[in-house]
Structures are given as structure tokens and as C-alpha cells.
Amino acid sequence: MDSVLQALSDGSRRTVLEVLRDHPATVNELAAALPIARPGVSRHLRVLREAGLVGVRQDAQRRVYSLRPEPLAELDAWLGRYRALWERRMEDLHAEIARGKQDREAGQ
Structure with a gap:
């Protein structure tokens, strides 16, 4: 690789x-x-x-x-583990943004 x-x-x-x-x-x-x-x-x-x-x-x-394409498929499989980590972090970020928006709307 x-x-x-x-x-x-x-x-x-x-x-x-x-x-x-x-x-x-x-x-x-x-x-x-x-x-x-x-x-x-x-x-x-x-x-x-x-x-x-x-x-x-x-x-x-x-x-x-x-x-x-075979070497690219191997690379994609290896990157998949890291992709899952970033997807979880992005989901957490989206949840935090939504929570902040709800807090701002509730305070208005």
C-alpha cells in the first residue's frame, strides 16, 4: 500500500x-x-x-x-476505518450545532 x-x-x-x-x-x-x-x-x-x-x-x-482498480479498493478499505471515525465526529458536531440552535431559539 x-x-x-x-x-x-x-x-x-x-x-x-x-x-x-x-x-x-x-x-x-x-x-x-x-x-x-x-x-x-x-x-x-x-x-x-x-x-x-x-x-x-x-x-x-x-x-x-x-x-x-484493485489497489484503490485496498486503499479504500484501509481508509474505511478512518472514514467511520470522521463520520462519527461529524455526527457529533451536527448534534452539537442543533443543540446550540435549540438553546438560542429557546432563549429568544
Whole structure:
């Protein structure tokens, strides 16, 4: 999971994943979505491949990259424990706000 988090820490790599979320793409298509040169896109793709976030297949002379969602599902499961903690805290905050509003209305 560390390699996934490290891969996701870069904005360009997140942009690549957003493009691949919608459809598979070639390096040239991905380079069009980023403000960096094609060799930089290739380096980002290597990091994403090593983290297991993208897969690649050969299509004649082109390499077509696609999103592999399994590592993201693992990350989501891990984050789920923390999400539940924050949801409880948000529910407590909403209850406190509602209680304060009722107190103000009762005092008027």
C-alpha cells in the first residue's frame, strides 16, 4: 500500500488516473492531458505500473494503458476505518450545532 500512496502523492499521476478512469489511453493521449513532455509521462506511467495502478497492453505499435482498480479498493478499505471515525465526529458536531440552535431559539 505504501507504493500506491507514494504514486498517488503526485498531481500528474493523479491526472493520469483520472484520464484512465474514463477510458484506456496511449502515452500520447495522456501527454495531451498534462503540461509535461512525453518522457515525463512515461516516467509517471512506470511509477503507476510498479504500484499496480495501471496495466499496459500492446496494440500494434502502440502501448495502451488502463486503470487497475484493485489497489484503490485496498486503499479504500484501509481508509474505511478512518472514514467511520470522521463520520462519527461529524455526527457529533451536527448534534452539537442543533443543540446550540435549540438553546438560542429557546432563549429568544
